[in-house]
Amino acid sequence: MPSFRFVHPIEVRYADLDPQRHVNNVAVFAYLETTRAEYLQHLGLWDGSDFDSIGIILAEASCRYLAPIAYGQRIEVAMAVTRIGGKSLTLDYAVRDVPSGADLATARTILVAYDYRMGTSIAVPDAWRKAIEDFEGGKTG
Amino acid sequence: MPSFRFVHPIEVRYADLDPQRHVNNVAVFAYLETTRAEYLQHLGLWDGSDFDSIGIILAEASCRYLAPIAYGQRIEVAMAVTRIGGKSLTLDYAVRDVPSGADLATARTILVAYDYRMGTSIAVPDAWRKAIEDFEGGKTG
Amino acid sequence: MPSFRFVHPIEVRYADLDPQRHVNNVAVFAYLETTRAEYLQHLGLWDGSDFDSIGIILAEASCRYLAPIAYGQRIEVAMAVTRIGGKSLTLDYAVRDVPSGADLATARTILVAYDYRMGTSIAVPDAWRKAIEDFEGGKTG
Amino acid sequence: MPSFRFVHPIEVRYADLDPQRHVNNVAVFAYLETTRAEYLQHLGLWDGSDFDSIGIILAEASCRYLAPIAYGQRIEVAMAVTRIGGKSLTLDYAVRDVPSGADLATARTILVAYDYRMGTSIAVPDAWRKAIEDFEGGKTG
Numbered sequence: 001m002p003s004f005r006f007v008h009p010i011e012v013r014y015a016d017l018d019p020q021r022h023v024n025n026v027a028v029f030a031y032l033e034t035t036r037a038e039y040l041q042h043l044g045l046w047d048g049s050d051f052d053s054i055g056i057i058l059a060e061a062s063c064r065y066l067a068p069i070a071y072g073q074r075i076e077v078a079m080a081v082t083r084i085g086g087k088s089l090t091l092d093y094a095v096r097d098v099p100s101g102a103d104l105a106t107a108r109t110i111l112v113a114y115d116y117r118m119g120t121s122i123a124v125p126d127a128w129r130k131a132i133e134d135f136e137g138g139k140t141g
Numbered sequence: 142m143p144s145f146r147f148v149h150p151i152e153v154r155y156a157d158l159d160p161q162r163h164v165n166n167v168a169v170f171a172y173l174e175t176t177r178a179e180y181l182q183h184l185g186l187w188d189g190s191d192f193d194s195i196g197i198i199l200a201e202a203s204c205r206y207l208a209p210i211a212y213g214q215r216i217e218v219a220m221a222v223t224r225i226g227g228k229s230l231t232l233d234y235a236v237r238d239v240p241s242g243a244d245l246a247t248a249r250t251i252l253v254a255y256d257y258r259m260g261t262s263i264a265v266p267d268a269w270r271k272a273i274e275d276f277e278g279g280k281t282g
Numbered sequence: 283m284p285s286f287r288f289v290h291p292i293e294v295r296y297a298d299l300d301p302q303r304h305v306n307n308v309a310v311f312a313y314l315e316t317t318r319a320e321y322l323q324h325l326g327l328w329d330g331s332d333f334d335s336i337g338i339i340l341a342e343a344s345c346r347y348l349a350p351i352a353y354g355q356r357i358e359v360a361m362a363v364t365r366i367g368g369k370s371l372t373l374d375y376a377v378r379d380v381p382s383g384a385d386l387a388t389a390r391t392i393l394v395a396y397d398y399r400m401g402t403s404i405a406v407p408d409a410w411r412k413a414i415e416d417f418e419g420g421k422t423g
Numbered sequence: 424m425p426s427f428r429f430v431h432p433i434e435v436r437y438a439d440l441d442p443q444r445h446v447n448n449v450a451v452f453a454y455l456e457t458t459r460a461e462y463l464q465h466l467g468l469w470d471g472s473d474f475d476s477i478g479i480i481l482a483e484a485s486c487r488y489l490a491p492i493a494y495g496q497r498i499e500v501a502m503a504v505t506r507i508g509g510k511s512l513t514l515d516y517a518v519r520d521v522p523s524g525a526d527l528a529t530a531r532t533i534l535v536a537y538d539y540r541m542g543t544s545i546a547v548p549d550a551w552r553k554a555i556e557d558f559e560g561g562k563t564g
Contacts, residue, residue: 015300015309017300017301019300019303026456030156034154041213049213051442057443058448062484065483155441156441158442161336166340167311168308174308199307203342204344206341206343212442293457316437323495331493333440353472
């Protein structure tokens with residue numbers, strides 16, 4: 001389990017719920033996505049507005065659902081980049097109950113560095129590597 | 142335009158965006174829905190967990206889109222109950238840019254008092270009428 | 283009530299459902315949106331792939347919910363352009379149960395002709411007016 | 424790669440798209456979910472209406488995104504139950520382009536047999552095991 005230096009609060013929306021009266025599994029992936037977009041902005045890797053310069057494309061996503069998430073529950077997503085490869089980044093997540101800190105879900109995504117204008121994968125830029133290692137404390141070897 | 146005593150912040154999610162690179166029109170209705178569910182809880186009319194006791198059903202919804210909403214824009218939904226009928230409530234909304242206070246969308250929904258266990262519309266309960274009038278300052282005649 | 287010459291089937295998805303165990307009100311606007319995008323393609327007004335040339339922007343949307351929509355229910359959206367103004371189009375919709383033909387919801391949207399590259403509203407192009415009037419039988423005066 | 428005996432067509436909705444102008448990664452999980460709900464109904468394991476008797480809860484979901492999915496692209500989800508454990512089912516999926524048969528995404532979910540009224544996991548019922556093995560041709564060992 002990584003230590004997480006980035007945490008983003010999420011508000012459960014009524015439309016996230018399903019007939020089982022908790023958050024639908026699909027919505028959790030929207031929580032992860034918004035968290036990683038915030039992370040990129042927090043590290044200055046994306047300006048939040050030029051979608052052709054976002055620089056990554058999702059290759060894999062997985063989630064383990066540990067406990068149901070209720071409407072009104074205060075939750076957050078903790079995230080860390082846990083590995084930087086030649087062309088890819090591994091991101092680990094924990095969706096947590098804020099009051100207790102308990103994990104409600106854990107997740108991982110693999111992102112590939114991508115040039116949307118060229119339509120091709122690229123090497124992870126050095127500036128990304130440096131910014132992420134600086135933020136994560138060099139633990140992404 | 143009503144004066145609004147209830148305001149709820151909304152975080153735009155990446156998944157709310159569409160190929161025009163602003164918030165999709167559909168997502169705005171999810172913002173309204175979450176705001177009115179929060180309002181009901183704020184006034185003590187719903188406990189936030191028993192979905193069969195939520196007491197209202199949506200009859201009509203409408204929205205005027207005044208300006209595009211961007212990813213990362215700080216927005217909020219202001220809401221007021223502006224009319225209480227025998228069986229229905231009229232809710233008015235403004236989706237606003239927080240820094241400027243500018244309206245990005247205005248909306249209205251008509252809700253009918255509803256008993257989900259019986260599957261039938263009912264008169265607006267006196268307790269609802271009183272709680273709403275107390276909150277709104279008796280302007281819902 | 284307009285007569286409808288364009289009808290598009292919709293599959294209710296599990297994720298469209300909410301704790302009341304029917305289709306959430308928000309999802310219905312996604313049904314309308316997909317139907318009007320299909321209509322534009324059917325009339326040759328949009329190629330389905332160049333999102334900056336889609337030519338319209340949504341100004342208003344409204345829906346009356348007449349009956350709950352269930353998972354597994356066979357539904358369709360009927361749609362017609364019912365008015366062409368100088369800069370705007372009025373679209374009327376009926377969300378219908380296929381076996382019975384009963385209306386489950388009726389809706390209207392106002393679309394404004396829009397040049398996404400210029401970021402400005404424009405007059406409804408003559409080619410649009412002609413294609414729509416040809417399709418609708420000249421009833422959009 | 425399993426052979427798939429169950430295939431469900433999916434219509435890409437406009438609201439599934441994101442600023443990269445293809446289907447957002449989150450929407451793919453909604454495609455999987457609807458497909459497995461259809462599978463349960465196809466095998467007579469769920470009636471499609473009693474959500475407290477759906478009999479399974481999602482424990483894990485993962486997806487590999489192999490190619491972008493475009494608006495208007497004809498796609499389908501192929502699905503098979505590939506393993507039946509004491510309390511769990513493993514489902515494999517392929518999201519495919521219909522004309523070419525090419526995989527656009529592959530996915531797996533782990534479902535746990537669950538009694539929603541009791542709020543507890545249960546052994547996979549014998550009736551489920553038999554129905555699934557009959558359908559899948561006994562390949563779920």
